[in-house]
Amino acid sequence: MSTPPEIAPDTKDWTWVLDRACEDCGFDAGGVDRSDVGAMIRDNAAAWQRVLATPEATQRPEPTVWSPTEYAAHVRDVHRTFAGRVGLMLSEDDPTFANWDQDETALADRYDLQDPARVAPELVAAAEEVAAAYDGVAGDDWERRGTRSNGSVFTVDSLGRYHLHDVVHHLWDVRWVESGSSG
Numbered sequence: 001m002s003t004p005p006e007i008a009p010d011t012k013d014w015t016w017v018l019d020r021a022c023e024d025c026g027f028d029a030g031g032v033d034r035s036d037v038g039a040m041i042r043d044n045a046a047a048w049q050r051v052l053a054t055p056e057a058t059q060r061p062e063p064t065v066w067s068p069t070e071y072a073a074h075v076r077d078v079h080r081t082f083a084g085r086v087g088l089m090l091s092e093d094d095p096t097f098a099n100w101d102q103d104e105t106a107l108a109d110r111y112d113l114q115d116p117a118r119v120a121p122e123l124v125a126a127a128e129e130v131a132a133a134y135d136g137v138a139g140d141d142w143e144r145r146g147t148r149s150n151g152s153v154f155t156v157d158s159l160g161r162y163h164l165h166d167v168v169h170h171l172w173d174v175r176w177v178e179s180g181s182s183g
Contacts (some may be wrong), residue, residue: 011012013085015152025172029161034142037160038131040101041079044167045127048072052123058179066081070111072119075167077105079126082163086133089156099149127167134160 021028032040051057051068062068066074081100088095134156142157154162 015133015162018158022165024166024168025169027165027172029165032161032164034134034137034157034160037164038135038147040164041127041131041134041167044075044164044171045079045124045178046138047171048075048123049175051171051174052120054177057116059167060177062152066106066111066173067118068177069114069119070106071174072116072123073109073114074102074106075113075170076119076126077102077109078163079123079130083126083130083133083183085146085159086130086137086156089134089144089159090137091140094145094147097146102181107151130163 017027018029020030050071052085054068057068059072086099088097139157141157145153145155146159147153
């Protein structure tokens with residue numbers, strides 16, 4: 001099979017979503033109580049199940065825009081990545097996270113060829129793992145720090161809210177599926 005048209009890499013630094021509501025999806029990370037992060041991740045994963053069950057799940061709305069399945073595969077991998085980061089933050093003092101090139105992962109793992117019936121349970125499992133990690137954080141551990149490879153510093157609290165924006169935003173990206181129009 002041939003490779004689909006290339007998706008432009010996302011080069012934005014999205015850490016600003018911790019300071020103000022997202023202008024696109026409307027998510028306000030500052031309004032999230034850290035004790036709700038796990039439940040909100042689980043709710044988001046449930047919404048992805050509905051999206052992945054639609055006939056449009058593998059369709060790109062435009063040649064250079066991911067299909068819902070491609071977005072869902074990315075969300076699954078976001079959960080896996082953040083589970084590792086939360087684990088590091090809770091077990092090490094101020095760890096530096098390895099760089100994760102999400103665009104390279106999408107190409108290498110051929111998100112465009114993934115089966116929504118397989119991605120759906122993998123996304124739920126990854127969401128449950130990371131949600132349980134957030135649920136297990138208590139007291140001062142919310143303030144444990146970690147540093148992204150670009151120098152951005154997070155606490156477990158801010159990482160959870162940043163993480164939550166990512167998955168909420170991507171569900172917003174595929175809102176056309178439930179509305180019945182592509183774009």
